[in-house]
Amino acid sequence: MLASAHKAAWYIFLIPAGLMLAAGQGRQNSDPEEKVYELGPGITQPRVTRQVTPHYSEARGVRVEGSVLIELIVSSRGLPQSPRVVKGIDKDVDQSAVDAVAQWRFDPAKKDDKPVAVKLTLEIEFHSM
Secondary structure: OOOOOOOEEEEEEEEEHHHOOOOOOOOOOOOOOOOEEEOOOOEEOOEEEEOOOOOOOOOOOOOOOEEEEEEEEEOOOOOEEEEEEEEOOOHHHHHHHHHHHOOOEEEOEEEOOEEEEEEEEEEEEEEEO
């Protein structure tokens, strides 16, 4: 069996969840005591400290191009919670992006110099190479 001759590159962008139409609907935090903020004035955005690359099977020979939008909460401990696809490309690619983001780690967002949980959307862009 021949390996695929193409590779995919991916890029990420942080998008405040408030900019997404679906943001804020039915989201639950795994720590009900922790208040979840929207990114905005007075809140610094979280910074990715550990990033895992999405891996998906190219066995079908499909070249992947486009963006997957993943909404999640980054806890005050810098852990991703409840990542879910808001806009996807393909079931397998979408799942690989969610699986990767679930392993990411962040320096948490801060409000008044204290770590806080924030809701945000990541845009993971895939390009064939």
